[in-house]
Amino acid sequence: MATRDENAAWSIIGYLLSGLLFWGAVGWALDKWLGTSFLLLTGLIVGAASGIYLVWLRFGRE
């Protein structure tokens, strides 16, 4: 269905973006709190991965 594909195309950007934003922000905050420096990067990677996972859950499995 065309609508579903259109929906997917626009939603994917949003999900990937919020993945990076949310877990990146969590990592950054933990870095500030604990005085470390690797958690921002960890957060970004976790965010990107969970964003992709979410996209797969929503649109990948049939």
Added chain:
Amino acid sequence: MRSLVFLSAEGEGFVPPSSNDFELPPVFGNSAFTTKPILMVFLSVILVSVFFILSSRKAAIIPSKFQFAGESVYAFVRNDLARDVIGHEFMRFVPYLFTLFTFILTNNLFGIIPLLQFPTMSRVSFPYVLAITVYLVFHYVGIRKQGAWKYFKEIMFMPGVPKAAYILITPLELLTFLLVRPLTLSLRLFANMFAGHLLLLVFILGGEHLLQGVIGLKLISPFAFLIGIVLTFFEFMVQCLQAYIFTLLAALYIAGALADEH
């Protein structure tokens, strides 16, 4: 070529267009409510209303060209956007989507209409307000249809996912629905209009500046104007496309809120 550019740089300096070009002074009086973008918004409301009232007032079985133009736009929004995306409940959203589409399209097209030549949506507040209305509409519709608890449960907890994964993805779903969607919706429209207008300014003001230079530069300036004209047609395409995308996404969000299962 390089020396020619250098020569012109020695004369009166070329001021490249910047975001300052988007901050226009009041047209009359001293009020912030009489700036060009605001007057253009009022103008667009008048234009859209008058056009569609006139094109539908003398509706006939065999339509005039005028009536045909009005009905084509209406049919496009009703059939291709609302009906295909939302489904059987589409009719009550047609007025809203139709208003969105015609309003944004008119305001975008102001960017290339001679004498007006400023896309209203390149001032970010206008897309923000439009996105806020979309935001209110689709959440309201979802909550009315499914009840607040069920609506948010559907957003937060997708069925058929291992429980541990909710820790990772529930925040993302919430963030997407509550923040990223309206933000990307408004910024996409704003950034396209802003960048397009800036691009036209660069080539047309640049061409004008070259025209004031030495003879070698005068010979180059037609090419700058030519690219400016080509880009104007390109802008026309972008302006129509962005009005369409904004309305399409509004319809998709409403459809998502109405759907019982995602």
